Amino acid sequence: MAEKRTVELDLATPGLDLEGHPTRVPVGLADREAEPDFSAERMLLNVGPQHPATHGVLRLVVELDGEVVKGVVPHIGYLHSGFEKLGEYRHYNQIIPLTDRTDYLAPMANNVALALAAEQLMGIEITERCKVLRVIACEMSRIISHLVWLGTTAVDIGAFTPFLWTFQEREKIYNLQEAWTGARLTTSLTRVGGMMADIPDGFVEDLADWCRNFPAVLDEVERLLTANAIWCGRTQGIGVISGEDAINCGLSGPMLRASGVAYDIRRDRPYLDYETYDFDIVVGEAGDVYDRYLVRMEEMRQSVRITQQALQRLPDGPLNVSDPRVILPPKTAAMSDMEAMIFHFKQVMEGVPAPVGEVYFSIENGKGELGYYFVSDGTAKPVRWRIRPPSLINLAVLPQLAEGHLLADLIAINASVDIVMGEIDR
Amino acid sequence: MNPTVDALRHTFGDAVGRAQVSCDQTIVYVEAERAREILRWLKGTAGEHYNYLVDVTAVEYRDTELPLEVVYQLRSLERGAELRVKVELAKDDVLEVDSVVELWRAADWLEREVYDMFGITFRDHPDLRRILMWETYAEGYPLRKDFPLRGRFSRSEQVRQALHANPEAHYSMEELSFAQSQYDLPMEMRERLERGQRGRVPDLPEESDG
Numbered sequence: 001m002a003e004k005r006t007v008e009l010d011l012a013t014p015g016l017d018l019e020g021h022p023t024r025v026p027v028g029l030a031d032r033e034a035e036p037d038f039s040a041e042r043m044l045l046n047v048g049p050q051h052p053a054t055h056g057v058l059r060l061v062v063e064l065d066g067e068v069v070k071g072v073v074p075h076i077g078y079l080h081s082g083f084e085k086l087g088e089y090r091h092y093n094q095i096i097p098l099t100d101r102t103d104y105l106a107p108m109a110n111n112v113a114l115a116l117a118a119e120q121l122m123g124i125e126i127t128e129r130c131k132v133l134r135v136i137a138c139e140m141s142r143i144i145s146h147l148v149w150l151g152t153t154a155v156d157i158g159a160f161t162p163f164l165w166t167f168q169e170r171e172k173i174y175n176l177q178e179a180w181t182g183a184r185l186t187t188s189l190t191r192v193g194g195m196m197a198d199i200p201d202g203f204v205e206d207l208a209d210w211c212r213n214f215p216a217v218l219d220e221v222e223r224l225l226t227a228n229a230i231w232c233g234r235t236q237g238i239g240v241i242s243g244e245d246a247i248n249c250g251l252s253g254p255m256l257r258a259s260g261v262a263y264d265i266r267r268d269r270p271y272l273d274y275e276t277y278d279f280d281i282v283v284g285e286a287g288d289v290y291d292r293y294l295v296r297m298e299e300m301r302q303s304v305r306i307t308q309q310a311l312q313r314l315p316d317g318p319l320n321v322s323d324p325r326v327i328l329p330p331k332t333a334a335m336s337d338m339e340a341m342i343f344h345f346k347q348v349m350e351g352v353p354a355p356v357g358e359v360y361f362s363i364e365n366g367k368g369e370l371g372y373y374f375v376s377d378g379t380a381k382p383v384r385w386r387i388r389p390p391s392l393i394n395l396a397v398l399p400q401l402a403e404g405h406l407l408a409d410l411i412a413i414n415a416s417v418d419i420v421m422g423e424i425d426r
Numbered sequence: 427m428n429p430t431v432d433a434l435r436h437t438f439g440d441a442v443g444r445a446q447v448s449c450d451q452t453i454v455y456v457e458a459e460r461a462r463e464i465l466r467w468l469k470g471t472a473g474e475h476y477n478y479l480v481d482v483t484a485v486e487y488r489d490t491e492l493p494l495e496v497v498y499q500l501r502s503l504e505r506g507a508e509l510r511v512k513v514e515l516a517k518d519d520v521l522e523v524d525s526v527v528e529l530w531r532a533a534d535w536l537e538r539e540v541y542d543m544f545g546i547t548f549r550d551h552p553d554l555r556r557i558l559m560w561e562t563y564a565e566g567y568p569l570r571k572d573f574p575l576r577g578r579f580s581r582s583e584q585v586r587q588a589l590h591a592n593p594e595a596h597y598s599m600e601e602l603s604f605a606q607s608q609y610d611l612p613m614e615m616r617e618r619l620e621r622g623q624r625g626r627v628p629d630l631p632e633e634s635d636g
Contacts, residue, residue, distance in 0.1 A: 044601065061601050073601055077558035084543075085568055089575055120449050247503065250479050250532025263503055357448035360481070360499055360510065373499070375485050383488055388481045388499075396535040425558060 049078050053411045056421030067406050072399040079425035087385030091351030092118040100186045103423040106141035106366045107187045115190035117361035117372040121354045128315050131272050135310045139303040145366030146296045153415040157234045162221045193327045194320025211304050235290035239401040239413035250393045253368025254295045259287030265364035277306050289416040351380030367391050391419040428452035453510045461513045462524035476500040482536035484544040486571050525551035543569040
């Protein structure tokens with residue numbers, strides 16, 4: 001039998017209660033000092049760099065008043081690898097493996113962006129088939145990136161199931177990516193002037209199948225979250241930024257569009273013939289965490305639409321440009337044909353020189369505007385390779401978004417920014 | 427060429443230097459002293475309205491005679507126009523340019539990165555400190571051409587410094603001054619706060635043979 005406990009009351013006096021048990025006065029209540037006043041006291045809390053909710057090695061020093069965030073100072077650089085410096089020592093094609101490792105949740109889109117930037121610098125026109133395949137690569141990357149975002153954000157806010165469902169879908173699309181590129185992360189899919197490889201047999205059918213089935217999974221996730229009272233309570237009105245502020249802060253991608261600014265590089269500065277595809281620019285209204293969620297959800301559906309159109313129009317024909325100074329000759333030719341061997345040798349040893357000049361080229365990546373800025377002095381290696389990392393510029397707004405919210409909301413806001421540290425620290 | 431260049435020349439005269447087009451993108455060089463004024467004009471003037479700061483970065487050429495360049499990549503979201511504004515800084519001069527954070531908050535971290543990687547100081551920046559490298563990083567500015575790819579110090583020296591580094595030194599002055607008002611800070615951090623310094627490399631103990 002559980003021991004009967006007495007209730008401690010301030011007013012109780014020593015004696016017996018109705019059932020004959022002794023009542024107790026709380027020990028030392030009478031001469032205890034008044035509770036110290038903590039209202040003016042602030043706490044400095046260190047979140048990360050090793051914390052699952054910071055999505056990588058991000059460290060946030062948070063100033064707290066109780067549970068309310070009074071200030072955030074983000075510290076980055078834990079993953080700094082000097083990619084931009086490394087790029088100055090490499091041929092344009094040799095830079096492509098570096099881009100895999102920047103935004104490692106969408107490596108194929110990074111490869112495409114780099115190849116497009118180098119091609120614009122060198123004045124190379126790529127083939128139609130290559131264009132369409134690159135669109136497919138970009139949209140697959142966007143979906144992968146958004147799926148990871150959706151799963152991890154849901155976990156951060158306390159819903160575990162969407163994580164399992166989104167990662168299952170991500171696995172399927174990763175299998176397709178693996179069949180195409182041979183890798184799940186280090187894809188290095190593109191080459192200047194073309195692609196590393198054409199799609200394998202059956203890829204079109206498999207991807208079309210996946211495109212048919214995927215929206216149903218999105219619907220299921222939406223059924224779990226979109227009208228869920230807890231989800232809405234945790235995301236609506238949290239981390240609001242106006243469209244004007246978003247532009248001033250240089251935000252891009254879903255962060256910008258969730259604030260009501262209909263700006264999408266695919267439509268406003270089209271590349272890869274995006275203007276010929278039929279898709280909608282998804283725009284939010286409130287600019288809060290919830291709208292960023294809605295925007296990304298709808299963007300995945302639009303990506304599926306674009307992928308389906310690309311699969312339908314995928315033309316036959318050559319994949320790479322037919323310029324032996326740019327594209328490596330086939331291995332068999334390089335081993336048997338003198339001229340092909342010379343081109344092979346020159347490309348591998350000397351690289352492809354770019355004319356003197358510079359180019360800034362940007363694509364709409366899952367995270368936002370991914371820009372590459374090349375400065376060339378006429379050699380095969382760039383003088384300067386600058387990455388414009390969308391997550392870095394989006395993350396810079398975090399202190400402003402989180403101020404005045406609860407610590408738990410800080411985690412939700414940080415998740416909604418959708419950062420990837422490989423790209424922020426480079 | 428972007429018609430903005432002519433408008434700039436008309437308004438600012440000699441402060442606007444040469445302009446060129448590369449890959450259909452217009453580049454215009456402006457005087458360092460008036461860069462902020464010109465950028466403010468580009469942002470605020472009707473008909474120009476470059477309201478979006480895409481990127482701030484810097485370029486150093488392999489030719490050591492050439493000056494360093496600070497590069498502002500501007501865009502007008504409404505008009506879809508783009509302009510790259512460059513400021514040249516002679517290497518033998520002091521590397522300083524006015525900060526544009528008051529115009530675009532996007533410039534905050536971007537300027538910090540340029541400061542961190544190239545050693546260019548931005549006047550009036552609210553919080554100019556290293557961003558990717560740590561505050562006590564002593565090897566210099568990694569993206570400068572005189573900086574070797576593997577770093578200035580030997581690998582053993584780098585390891586030694588890392589092992590002797592004070593992790594507390596990673597707190598910014600802002601955080602320190604806040605902590606000072608609330609708690610008792612360790613002596614070293616309090617000293618750092620009083621000096622108002624950005625942190626320094628700790629004096630390394632003598633390397634022992636054992």
